[in-house]
Amino acid sequence: MGWIIRAELTTADTGPASSLLWDLNTTGIAELAPDHGSGAVELIAGFDSEAEAEAAVAALSAPETISPLAVAASVERTDPTAWIDVTRRGSIVVGGRQHAFEVGAAFGHGAHPTTMLALSLLANVIEPGAAMLDFGTGTGVLALAGLASGAGRVVAVDNDPAALTVARDNLAVEPEPAAPTSDRTVVLERLPSQSEQPAGFDVIVANVLLPVHIDQGPSLVDLLGPEGSLVATGALVDQEASLRAAYEPLVPRHHLVDGNWLALQLGHRAPAAS
Ligand SMILES: C[S@@+](CC[C@H](N)C(=O)[O-])C[C@H]1O[C@@H](n2cnc3c(N)ncnc32)[C@H](O)[C@@H]1O
Structure with a gap:
């Protein structure tokens, strides 16, 4: 049994948020395609414990981390089979273009x-x-x-x-x-x-x-x-x-x-x- 958090972010905040989540021991991050109506990106991140998931929500919600209006995060319990779809993806921006790859x-x-x-x-x-x-x-x-x-x-x-x-x-x-x-x-x-x-x-x-x-x-x-x-x-x-x-x-x-x-x-x- 694991834990996931869901966070809605602006596109500009997804890089810093992902970096923070890796530092906080996420087991994997999925980035769902932006909703072009709102411009929001949904990040789903996995954790082994509820305490780690809650700490991640608290860190993401801290005003000094991500702009305060950008985050709405929640913690959910999930079973491991549901998590299997969330691959660990990495990304870098080179010359203004984002390149995604498997980790x-x-x-x-x-x-x-x-x-x-x-x-x-x-x-x-x-x-x-x-x-x-x-x-x-x-x-x-x-x-x-x-x-x-x-x-x-x-x-x-x-x-x-x-x-x-x-x-x-x-x-x-x-x-x-x-x-x-x-x-x-x-x-x-x-x-x-x-x-x-x-x-x-x-x-x-x-x-x-x-x-x-x-x-x-x-x-x-x-x-x-x-x-x-x-x-x-x-x-x-x-x-x-x-x-x-x-x-x-x-x-x-x-x-x-x-x-x-x-x-x-x-x-x-x-x-x-x-
Ligand atoms: C800190 S990771 C860097 C990964 C990536 N280049 C990056 O910048 O994110 C260090 C990598 O060096 C590899 N490594 C450590 N010692 C090595 C050695 N003696 N010869 C070749 N690779 C080595 C590890 O297996 C690991 O994949």
């Missing part, structure tokens, strides 16, 4: 602060035709953002078999308005070697925890092209020194923070002028 058993619904930080930094560095590596792809959300931004080739890597399945499914779908992805994308369980990518990647993104940055940082530095940008997130603000050290000799170009989460954009040091 399944992988990490990366698009609204986690680290994913959002990575998306912000990637928007500055992905040029049309860029070769991109998404290390720790999870659902493939950042690789999808790269494809939707016009990357020419995207290599997505994860060592979790469940994530590989989800990412392969998500990245087989064409992100409008770009070209079909099948020959632009490869999903792998390990990093490619330098001989497989001799020119290096123009963009590398890694949203993983600090120990993984420390372990894999040197290999990622070796795979970064001479003019490339590496976006590293998943570490905490107070881990910045260790994160920078993991990517030496790269130097930081930008620094973003959301709560306790940190993201750095790094690149090779420019050669000294002669």
Whole structure:
């Protein structure tokens, strides 16, 4: 037996509300198509306990969270078979266009602060035709953002078999308005070697925890092209020194923070002028 909440929101509030609900341990969110008469969107979110569902309603209804007129929420008990129709869907907005995808058993619904930080930094560095590596792809959300931004080739890597399945499914779908992805994308369980990518990647993104940055940082530095940008997130603000050290000799170009989460954009040091 589970619990669901139903909330009516304005379209603009659905992104922040979904992010809040994921932070409050929802087991899944369904977004029902907007009612064009009222402009309202109905979000249905599942919870394992009534207390969690009630806490979510209280959080959504707090004036500082969502604009007060936008929320009318209720808690209902449901049986698990009814919940089966509510798939975990993620979404991101790239270039003003929303891209939805399945989350399944992988990490990366698009609204986690680290994913959002990575998306912000990637928007500055992905040029049309860029070769991109998404290390720790999870659902493939950042690789999808790269494809939707016009990357020419995207290599997505994860060592979790469940994530590989989800990412392969998500990245087989064409992100409008770009070209079909099948020959632009490869999903792998390990990093490619330098001989497989001799020119290096123009963009590398890694949203993983600090120990993984420390372990894999040197290999990622070796795979970064001479003019490339590496976006590293998943570490905490107070881990910045260790994160920078993991990517030496790269130097930081930008620094973003959301709560306790940190993201750095790094690149090779420019050669000294002669
Ligand atoms: C925090 S999730 C990031 C998912 C997605 N890129 C995002 O930004 O929302 C980290 C992902 O890294 C993967 N991962 C962790 N260590 C890894 C490793 N050594 N090699 C490859 N993938 C790894 C995990 O399986 C997980 O899917």
